[in-house]
Amino acid sequence: MFKTNKDLGLLILRVGASVLMLTHGYGKFLKLFTDPTDFGDPIGLGPFISLILAVIGEFIAPIFIIIGYKTKLAAIPTTITMLVAAFIVHASDPIGTKEKALFYAVCFLAIAFTGAGKYSIDKN
Template sequence: MKTIKKNTDFGILILRVLVAGLLIFHGIGNLLNGYAFIKNMVVQSGLPEFMSYGAFIGEIVAPILIIIGYKERLASLFVALTMLVAILTTHTSEIFALNQFGGWAIELQAFYLFGALAIYFTGGGKYALSNK
């Protein structure tokens, strides 16, 4: 039986495209709705309204950088920070809760948070624009 050759760099590329690609769709949905919900949550949390535009950077700009592999470590750190703020401002009551299907109530936010952290710690791999 032939063994499959390990290709960590291709795995990192798949991780980058998966995490960032899915997050872009989430960000586009928020963009089409004008970030009104996010602005409201930011203001209710006692933060200035202009900080809601950080969600635009964390959900659209940073994922594009992650996909193309340019400054992906910095971009993934921004995505992780965006998701942490989203969890702490919007989903605090759900951190220890289950959804209607028995899964973790914030599994999507956790996926983006920990996926971004994985990209931060691994870097962009060989198939990244910023690869030297």
């Protein structure tokens, strides 16, 4: 009935999820230049290292995913960041609070397994 286009679906998934993720990471990116020590320390590495890891997962990696460069590799820190948010930062919160982070984790985990598709720099 309908012709499937896996590559178009992957483009929509990776650009859509990554653009939305950038909205979470942009403020953290700016915080690097204003007050990098005023950040949580969910995994015991210190606030500055935690902020850098969050910026990589929520700002740098999504840019790579949008353009389709090293997509599978770039999706890993974003997935991990969202799992930390869901299961450590929001550990005692109800599922409704964790839901957004879990949804992002699922999206980026799928991207890590599938890659970027042909509409990307990677063209895998």
